[in-house]
Amino acid sequence: MKTKARYAWWALGVALPLLLTVLYGVLIEPYRIQVHHVWINDPLLQKMIGTRVVVQLSDLHINALGKREQQVLDMVDALGPDMIFLTGDYVSWKGDAEPALVFLSRLHAKLGIWAVMGDYDYSRSRTSCLFCHDETRRGRTQRHTVHFLRNSEETIRLTGGVLTIRGLDGPAEQEPFFQTAARRRDSGPVFILSHSPLSFDHISDDRNALIMAGDTHGGQVALPKWVFSLLGYRKNNLYNEGLFEKKMKKMYVSRGVGTSHAPVRIGSRPEIVVYHFST
């Protein structure tokens, strides 16, 4: 009897914290969206961007316009963004694009919104056309004002110069057009949008480039690097989250907002990134 009671207490001591952690990971943390202010040391960008509000959203994985999605929209609105950058995975795997298209239509920024596609967005490639095109797939969509950049770029004139915004398109990561876009030399600063952080390795170290990436979700569960390596998640092993710098190039990997595979986050809060540039 004493042994049975001891085992029962032991089981409770292990099972209860585990259960509470899982419940926290499913019911609480995915909704604890953090506005994460990231400081980038770049005098030229500081001169060009100044105090303008630059926001990045990534990996929304929208199934429906629910509580979390509305929360994100409200938080982004409250920031009063001048520029918004989106780094892919707006839908769930082979999911309906309609809620994501509605979400995109509710984003507003004074100077513009630029985006790249993620691998999930191509899971139904016929549907993926709707991010840029109307139902006939011949004309541009009127559903939202987001500029999708697919191995293409736009420029925007700001105080003190011209900023280039370039989008790298996966899944053609090894295709020549991706390589051409990644390696193009620029005379001024460039923002490179890439869903995958592995693009960092394809960009020359002496480029004055800020790469905004996502895809990793910060692992969704905070685990040591070697676990990701063991599981074969190279991107999480190398660039799980945060700021990476090599000579002149910099990359910030966002933990994103949504979830995939399992609807859980533990130690990897969803984030809306706000960039600040300093001298």
Next chain:
Amino acid sequence: MILGRIAVIGALAACLAPCAEAPSSGTSMLFDFESEAALDRLNWHCGALYSLSPDHATHGARSLKMEVFPSPYPGFDPLHGTEDWRGYDELGFDVFNPAARAIRIGLRIDDKKKPPLYEDRFNRSVELNPGANHVTIPLSSLVTSDGKRRLDLAHIRKFQLFIPYPAQSTTLYIDAVALARNSR
């Protein structure tokens, strides 16, 4: 009685085992374009639009109407995952060219998971005359462009039919993409 049943089951199993490996008929229709589901199976890329058409069907009631627009390599790229083309002798498909002039198309077939360089895949240029064309590619000719090896027919990853850098919008009708065995 029991031994008899075991013998029957064993005989059936022996018959089914080799049958499971060889294609059961002389032709394997890869794409026939008879329903919307066929459009969902395609890899949609910028620069090309696909729709089902009652015109120029050579198998069933409909063909694939492919419109390509000025862009790098717009075309038809239907495969997902890995295909096993062993047991067949040729790949064939029908293309109707409604233009008054011949159109040159490119064919690309890969057997590598990571997109290979030009030299390490099969590449061929085909001229489509105005009107109906039947294109046949013997699978024995699927050799990499550098001539160093034959493609692994058990692991075909990509089959692409494209128009390189079309200067203007171009329409083609595609049907009956199939693998076939020569009659022996």
